[in-house]
Amino acid sequence: MLHLLAKRAWITNRLTLNFSKSIVRNSYYLVIPELPPTVEGTDAVFHSETLPSFEHATPQVIVSGGIRLCSEFDTTIQQHVEKLANDTSKPTFESIFNLIEDLNVPFETGYYTIRQLALVKQGTFAKLFSKFDSHFSVHREFRFQDPALFNLVQNLNTDENRTKLKNWQQTLINVYLYYGKLNGCHLNNEELDQMQLLNGKLSQHQYSFAQKLLYANKTFTHLELDPFAFDDVPYHIKQQFAVDKAKPDLGPWKLDLSDQTFHTIMSYCGNQPLRKLMFEAYYGRASPTSDRLDRNVENIVEITRKRKSIAKFLGYPCFADIVLESKMARKKETVQEFIETTRSKLKPIHDENIRQLTAYAQEKSNKPKEYEKLQSWDVAYWRHKQCQDLYSSLKIDPLQISRHFSYEHVLQGLFNFVEFLFDVKFELENNFDEQYKWHTDKKDNINYLGMTIGHLLIDAFARPNEKSELCIGTAGRDLCQRHNILPIAYLNMSLPRIEGTATLMTLSQLTALFFAARINKFLNY
The missing domain is CATH 3.40.390.10 (Collagenase (Catalytic Domain))
Incomplete structure (x- = not known):
């Protein structure tokens, strides 16, 4: 049982149980973290039946209450499942879920309370929440990683039983079966090892993909030396990118590939070659045009292959079916139909907008032939200019609005x-x-x-x-x-x-x- 739980936690890239090896007895023992003492005010802050009492919230209260919630959540569920497994009577929806959901309400409410404190009192609680965020995530997954609980829910999922249940009860059963299946609760040990290997390789390629994107962002820099490149750029934006902040009009200007820099240049910079350079650099990060060792081609291919293998292993036609099972659309065909319906209605409007924008760019530009067909790096700039002219002609002042x-x-x-x-x-x-x-x-x-x-x-x-x-x-x-x-x-x-x-x-x-x-x-x- 403990061995399976540890392996199932590995599948989701989270470690639920920690084991240490005894040198003397050559056996394994479970290391249980020591619970902090109860602090006055904990019950008021983490009370789930009324509004949280924020006036009692202190770092000590949050640490004490948060750790206790997580530990009691796991321990009580494990004891509950063991009791059900040894019970000779036939399990019902109420006997399985009532206690678990009773625990889930204060557990999730406690997490939400800590998150809210981190947003409104950053100096005191932001670092605490960053530590608790992953901690709560680990314990939130616990009930979906227990094969015994998965089997109990699966036995409950019969046509005869479902007809007696309300919609929200049927939905709850579906949720437990879905996440239990993703965690491999229905697999034997050999299959679980294969699943573990696939997920491990998938995680490696996903991590490599993200790192190469970060490396591309970090290594790119462009120093714009043309003194006329920023002529029509607002002063505060020139100052933002100027090497010499005291003389932003003279340049040079240093640019990177952050989202803010990219979208600012696309919208405000009238220099078309500079917009093109930034556009190609931004969308070409870790692409086939990069150096061989910096490309993400292999990662993309391997991520696709591993996802396809995982889907097949879990009995799904493809990885999209896994994702969509928990979404409103449910099926690939529904998504595709939505895309096609939206495209058919919006494409004529988009084409007309681009036609009008092209005509506007040719009218306003000193080089109209360059804009006989707008390129991707031209659209944001000319749309911004068009909006400015429209506001000006209608005498619309944002401050007046x-x-x-x-x-x-x-x-x-x-x-x-x-x-x-x-x-x-x-x-x-x-x-x-x-x-x-x-x-x-x-x-x-x-x-x-x-x-x-x-x-x-x-x-x-x-x-x-x-x-x-x-x-x-x-x-x-x-x-x-x-x-x-x-x-x-x-x-x-x-x-x-x-x-x-x-x-x-x-x-x-x-x-x-x-x-x-x-x-x-x-x-x-």
């Missing part, structure tokens, strides 16, 4: 839109308990309650050197239908605020907010 998008107005508009689409109404909770806040300023921590389906906590304003600048929506607690525990979601933004004035949002901030505030992510609706 912001006057119509105050934070409070935008948020209410978002909620009205969600209510119209999903019939979900948000109500402000005015009597929000202070212990559930991670920041003392009430304006920074607004709580909206959907009284019937969940909780949404919003942290809108920037706190330099303390809070992440990302606009991101994350889960805080999953829905538990068994105990009627409502889900929690967090929405974190970093809007600037001046006391006494309305907070105005730019178009990019508005876009980020609507992208982050996807209702299916927040409320599991």
